[in-house]
Amino acid sequence: MHIINIFAIIIIFTVFYMATVKRITSLINGFLVQSLFISLYVFSEGVLTKNMELYSVAFILFLLKVIVIPLILKQLIKNIKGAFSISLFITLVGMFLMIFRKKAISQIIGLLVMENGLFLLAAAIANGLPFFIEITIFFDILVSVMILGVFVYRINTLFTHIDTNKLTRLKG
Amino acid sequence: MEIFLILGITAFLAIISFFIKNYKALSLVNVLGHLAVLSIVAKLTADIYGNGASISMFNFFYADPLSIFFMLIIGIINAASIIYSVSYISNDLKENIISSAKASLYYVLFNALAFATFLVVMVDNLGMLWIAIELTTLISALLVGFYNKKNSIEAAWKYIIICSVGITIALFGTILFYYAATLTGATSINWTNFMAIATKLDPQILKVAFLFIFVGYGTKAGIVPLHTWLPDAHSQAPTPISMLLSGVLLKTAIYAIIRFTIIINKSVGIEYSSSLFGLFGLLSLGIAAGFILVQKDIKRLLAYSSIEHIGIILIGLSFPGIGIYGALLHTFNHAMTKSFMFLGAGNIVKKYKTGNMNIIRGVINLLPFTGTLFILGAFALGGTPPFSIFLSEFTILMAGFQNKSYLTCGLFLFFIAIIFGAIIHHFSKIIFGKEPADSKVKGYEDFFRTSSISLIFLFIFLIAFGIIVPSFASKILLLAAEVIKQ
C-alpha cells in the first residue's frame, strides 16, 4: 500500500521540478519521469484491485507518454527554440487531455489548456497579437465556454451521464 | 458603404426577431430582410463587375472580388434557406414539436449565423477572420442541437468540440503567421499588409504555419481525416440549417484557407500548397466514395457527398491556371446543388418520418413534384452534363490534363464514377418502386407549396450554369481567380 504513496510523492516532486527548471530538454525529461511514475502508480493500483483494464491503461500511458511524446517533442525542438516550445508543449498536452479523458468537463478543460498555450505562444514570440484582437479572442473563449456549459447541462439531463465515450450512437 | 448595410440588416433582424411574437409577422420580416441583403450583394457585384476594384474601409473591412463572390453564395443560400424555414418551422409549430418561443429563438440564431458568415467574408484582419469563424461554429452548434433529442445533442457536442479543437490549431497557425510578419517589422495583422510584405517573410516558419492553418480550417471545411463531425452534424440538424451548413459554412472555411494560400503562394511558391491540396483532395474524394456506397440515411449520404465535393474543390485549387476558375465555379455549383438536394431530402424525411433509405420507396408517387426534382438533382450531383456540376468538374479535369497530372485525374474520374453509381443506386431505389402502404398521410401538402418556391429558385441555378456559364458570372469568377493567382 505504501509503495503507491511513495509514487504519488515522487510525482509531486517532478511537478515542482518541472515548474522550476529553465531548459526545455530537462522539462521534457521531467515530464518523462512524471509519466513513468504515473504509469507505475496506475500499474500498482491495478495489481491491488486485480482490475485488468488498469494494466492496459498503464501500459498505454507508459508507451505514449514515456516513449513517443518526448521523442516527438525533442524532434520538434531542434528547429524552433525559445518559449515557443513551451506553448507548443502545452497545446499538445491540452490536446492530449481531450483525447484520453472520458468526462465532458475534462474535454472543456483540455480545450482551455490548448487556448492558454496559444496565449503563451502569442506573448512569447510575437509579444502579443494586436491588443484589440487579444480582447475579442478572450471574449470569444468566454462565449464558447458558456455554450459548452449549456451543452454539458443538456447532455446531463438527456443521457444522465457526461461520459463522452458512451456518446457513440451516431456511427458509419 | 454596402458592407455596413448588410451587417446592419442581419444584426437588426437578429435582435428584432427576439421581440416579435406573432409568427406570421416574424417570418415576413425575416424573408424581406434577407431578400434586401441579397439585393445589396447583387448591387455590390454589379459595382465591382464594372471596374474590378476592391473596397476597403478603415483598414478593418475589405471586400475584393473573391470575397464578393463568396458573399453572393452566402446571400443566395441564406435567401433560399429562410424561405424554406418559414414553412418548415410553421409546420413544426403546427405539430407543436417546438414552442413559439423556440421558433423565435430559431430566427435569432439564424440571423446571428448570417451575420457571422458575412463577417467572415468581409473582414481584412486575419485575427478577426478567426473570431468570425469561431462565432459561426458556436451559433451553428446551437442550431444543430436545436431539437434537443439525444442524437442531435450528441451531434452538436461532437461538432462544437472537434471544430473548436480545429480552430484553436488554426489560431496557432495565425499566430505563427503574425510572428513571421513581426520578424520583418510589420505590426498590423491585416491581410492586405501581409500581401505587401509576403516576399520578405521567412519561408520556413510560413511552411509550418500553413500546415497548422490547413489542418485547423480543414476541420471546419470537412477535409477527410478531420471530417468526422460533418455527417453527424449535417444529418441531425433541421433541414434549412443543414442546407446552410453544407452550402455556406464549409465554403467560408475554404475561403479562409484560400486567403492564407494566396500569401503562401506569393512567398513560398505554388507547388507547396498545390501538392497539399491535391493529396488531401484525393483522400477526401476516395474516403467519401467509400462511405457513400454503404450509407443508409439520406442526409448522411448528402453530408458525405459534401465531403466528396470539398475534395473536388481542393483538387481544383491544386491545378494552377484554369483549375482555380473551375474550383470557384464548383464551389458555387456545389452550394446550389447541395442545398437543393437537402431541401428535397428534408421534404422526403418530413413525409416518411424517417431518413432510412430501406423504408422509403416510391417517392415519385407520393411527392411527384419533389420526387422528379430530387432524381434530377441526384443526376446533377453525380455530374451528368445538362447540370452545372458536370461543367465545373470538366473544367477542373481540363486543367488537370493540361497540368499533365494524369494519375490525379485518373483517380478523380474513377472515384467520380463510383460515387455516381452509388448515388444513382441509392436514390433510384427510393424514388421509384411501390410506396409503403401506410404512408398515405395527407398532412404535408401545404408544407410543400412554400418549400417548392425555394426548390425552383435553386433549380434555376442548376440549369442556368449547366451548359455555359453566363457571361457576367464568368467575369466575376475570372476576377476572383485573378485575386488568387496574384
Add this chain to the structure above:
Amino acid sequence: MLGVVTANNGFFFLIMWELMSLISYFLVVFDSKKSKSIQAGTIYIIMTHIGTTFITAAILMLFNYSNSFDFIALQNAAELIPSGTKNLIFLFLLVGFGTKAGIVPLHIWLPYAHPQAPSHISSIMSGVMIKTAIYGLLRFVFIILGINALWWGVLVIILAAISCIVGVVYALIEHDIKKLLAYHSVENIGIILLGIGASMIFLKMNIPSLAILALIAGLYHLINHAIFKSLLFLCAGSIYKATGSLDIEKLGGLIKKMPYTTACFLIGAMAISALPPLNGFVSEWLTLQALFLGALNSSGFLRVFLGIAAASLALTGGLAAACFVKAFGITFLSLSRSKKAEEAVEVPFSMKFSMVFLSILAVLFGLLASPIVKYLSHLSQYIANIHLNTSFALNNFTLIIQSKNPIYLSTPLILLLFLLIITIAYFIIHKTLRSNKVATNKTWDCGYYNLTPRCEYTATGFSKPFRLAFSFFLLPQTKTEKVKDSFYHTTSFKHEVSTIPLFNKYIYDPILDLIMKTAKITRKLQSGSINVYIAYIFATILLLIIFMGKF
C-alpha cells in the same frame, strides 16, 4: 440523339451523349412499379456513365494537344500526338464507345435495359442508339485520330468475333423474346465491327479499295440492323400487347390469329439470319467478301486470322438462323400453348402499318443493293479520306467486286429466278395433275391418343443440343424438384434449367464485392467516439510536421 450526331465540338458531343443516355434511362425506368426495371435502369446508367468517363478522358487528352474542342482543330492536332498516347486514346475511346455499343465484356447492361423499356422504345434504343456509339467510334478514330497501328484493327476484329458468337449463343438459350433480341443486338454490333475492324487493317496496310469495301459492308449492316431489329422489336411489342406475355414457352399458334405480325416477324427473322433475297444477306455477303479479299491480299498470320473471322461470321449466321427458327417456330406455329395465346387478336392498324412499312423497307434494302452501295462508297471514301473511282455497283442490279477476276452478286436476279421456278413448279405439278384431292386431317399421333399442345416441341427442348454443345461456355445448371404428397406418391415433378451468366459471375461480381469490401472498411473510420476523432486531428498534425520536408 440528333444532337450527338450533329455536334461539331467535342464538348457538346459529350453533353449530348450523356443527355441521350440520361433520357433513355428515364424511358427504361418508365413503368417504375416493377423493381426489375429499376435495377435494369441503374445498371444501364452506371455502365454508360463509366463509358462516358472513358470518352471524356480521351477527349481531354486530345484537347491537350489542340487546346480547342472543335473537331477540325482536333483533327489537325492529331499528327503531333506521340504514338504512345495515341494508342492510349484509342483504347479509352474503344472502351467508352464499347460500353454503349455493347461489345462483349461490356455488354451486360443490354439484355437488362432493352427488355424493360416499352417495346417501341427498345426498338429505337437498339436500332438507333447503339449506332451512335459506332458513329462516335468512326468520328473519333477514323477521322480525328487516324489509324496508327495494325493491332488496332486486329483487336477490334477479335472483340467483334467474340461478341458475335457470345451474343448468339446467349440468344439461343433465351426464352424471353425481347431479351433474345437484345442479345442479337450484341451479335449484330459484332458483325458491324467486323467490317469496321477489317477496314482499319486494310487502311493500315494501305489497300484503299478493300478498306472502302469493308467500311461499306460495316455501314450497310448498320442500316440493315437498324431496320430489321426495330421491326422485330415492334413485332415483339405487338405480341406483348396481344397476349400479355413475352415468354415463348407460353405462346404458340399465333400465326392463325395474327397474320400481319407473323408475316413481318418472318421477314425480320429471315433478314437477321441473312437469307438471300433480304438485306441481312447482302451486308453479311459484303463483309464475307471483304474478309476474303483481305485474306487474298495479305499473307501469313493475317490470312489465317481473317479466315477464322470469316468462319466465326458463318458460325454466327448458322446459329442466328437456328435461334430465329426457334423464336419464330415456337411463338407462331403449331398449337397455342396457353389460354392467353389462344385469345390473341391482331393489333390495331397503326402498329400493323409501322411493321409492314419496316418489312417492305427490309425487302427493298435487299434488292436495291447496288444504288445503296454506290452511295455508301462515297460516304466511306469521305470517312477514310481516300479517293478512288471504283464504285462497286456494275449496274443498278448487280454488285461487282475486284475487277481482275470479277465476283458478282445480284439479289434481284436471285428473287426473279425464285419466283420463276415457283410459278413453273406450281403450274406443272398442281394445274396439270388436277385429279388429286387435298384433304386436311389430324397430325400423325402414332394412332392411339389425341395430340395436345403439351406434346409440341418446346423452346428449351429446341435449344437443348446447343446448350450441351456449348456447355463449356454456358455451364448449364439443372434443378429438379419432386412435389410429394406422401413418401411414395409424387404429385408433380419440377425441372428447371438455368445457365450461369458467365460475365457477371467472373468479371463484374468480383469487382463489385471488392469495392463494397473496401467501403465497409472505410465505414469503420467513423466509429462514433469523440476521442478517436480528436486523435485523428492530432495524428494529421504530427504526420504533416514530420513529413513537412517532402512537400
Add this chain to the structure above:
Amino acid sequence: MKPVIIIVQALILILISLLISGIIRKIKDNLKMRKGASIFQPYYNFLKLLSKDEIISENSSWIFKITPFIVLAAAITATCLIPLFGTGFSLNNMGDIFTLIFILALGRFFLSLAGLDTASTFSGMGSSREMFISSLVEPVALLALFVVALNSGSTNLSLIAGVFNFKLSSLVAVIALFMVTISETSRIPIDNHETHLELTMVHEAMLLEYSGRSLAMLELATHIKQMVFFSLIAIILSPLIILPSFSLYQILFTIAFFLLKILIIGAFIALVEISIAKMRLFRVVDFLGFAFVLSLTALIIQTWGM
C-alpha cells in the same frame, strides 16, 4: 444463247440427280450382297408420289403449304450456279460460292419451320437437330470453300472451275467438303435418310408430315441438293476443259467426263455409308469439329503457299 444453255444445263442436272441416288442405292445393295432395286427406282417413286392424294395437318398454317415450293426453288437456283459445260456457262453474275451456301440455308430454314408447324414432336425434334447440325456445318463449308477460292483467286464459281491449280490445300479442303456433303445430304454417319426411327432420322423427320405431291417435290429437292454438292466437289477436284469450239462432240465428251466424276464420288459415298455405323447426335459435334480443324489446316497450308 447463254440463258438457253444454262436452262438446258439445269434440266440435265435435275434429271441426272435422281439417277445418281438410284445408282448409289444400287451400289450399296450390291455391296451388301443384295440385288437391290433398279437404278431408276427414284423416278418411279417420284411419279407415284405425284399421282397420290395429299393430307395436310389441321394445325399447320400457310408455311406448311409453301415450304415445298421454296425448298425446291432454292435447290434449283443452286444448280443454276454450277457451270456444267464450260467455264462461262453458269449464271455467275447472280452470285458466288457464299451465295450458294446462303441459298441452301434458306431452303433449310423453311424446311425446319415446316417441321415445327405440324405440332408433332418427331418433326419438331428433327428440325431442332437439323438446325443444330447445319449451324455447325456452315463454318466448315465456308472455310473449305474459302481456301479453294484463295487458291483460284476469286469466289466466282465459273472462275474456280476454269483454273487448274491443284494444290495440297485444295485437297485437304475437298476432304473437309466431303464431310460436309455427308452431313448435308443426310448420309449414314450423321443421319439416316432411309429409316423412320425417331432416334436416327434428322432430315426425314421434317418430311414426316408431308404426303403426295409436296413430298415428291421435297424428295426431288434433296436429290438436287445432293447433286449440287457432288458437282461442287467434282469441279474443285478436276476443273472443266474449256470448250475450244462449240461442236456437238465436244459437249458430249464434257458431259460424259462430268458424269464419270459424279459416279466416282457417289460410289465413294456409298462405301462410306456401308462401313461406318450412325453416330450419336453429340458425337456429330466432334465429327464436325474434326472437319473444321481439317479446313483450318487447309487454310494454314494455303498460307504457306502450297
